[in-house]
Amino acid sequence: MQFEHLGARPRIHPEAVVAPTAVVSGDVTIGAGCQVLHGAVLTAEGGPITLDENVIVMENALxxxxxxxxxxxxxxVLVGPTASISGATVAEEVFLATGTRVFNGARVGRRSEVRINxxxxxxxxxxxxxxxxxxxxxxxxxxxxxxPDRHEEIWALQKDLDFPGFVFGLDRATPDLMIQLTERYGAALARHALDRRLD
Incomplete structure (x- = not known):
């Protein structure tokens, strides 16, 4: 399914294959030889998504x-089943295995492997x-x-990366953080009410 979102339409190369149950929404460019499988979702929420040539996005990836x-x-690049990429850059010849998560502002270097989960x-x-x-x-x-058992060490680094500030523009110390976050993000996501299906 293809959707126009915020006035932008997907651009899919004629040699790419997008499954009929995949969702491609907004400013998305899919290059030659790409395969987007069943249940995958590519959603451009105001910024572009670009897939170069021969990218495979497997089932239920986001x-x-x-x-x-x-x-x-x-x-x-192969994006495995149920993997997710949010606001990141992935270089050439990368393997993102099943269930991997790549977050905002991340950069994955060429020929890297991010293994299962x-x-x-x-x-x-x-x-x-x-x-x-x-x-x-x-x-x-x-x-x-x-x-994953080294949570305190991960958190010591992750805290300074400031997820709520970097992604949502909100201070983690805000007393009503989740109220502001969900209301602000919900309003942005509500713009999908104006989407127009193209296929």
């Missing part, structure tokens, strides 16, 4: 851009040819790798 955090995925956190820079092990978390610039 690729989301915002006005402040576009998404660029280089050629020959691993995370590349907010504003993290993963150098070329890096590997994030199964279930591990990469945090920082340059990235440091942590097993």
């Amino acid at each position: 690729v989301r851009a915002s006005a402040t955090h576009p998404v660029h995925i280089g050629s020959h 691993a995370v590349v956190h907010l504003r993290t820079v993963l150098p070329p040819e890096s590997t994030v092990p199964i279930g591990w978390v990469a945090v920082g610039d340059p990235a440091q790798m942590f097993s």
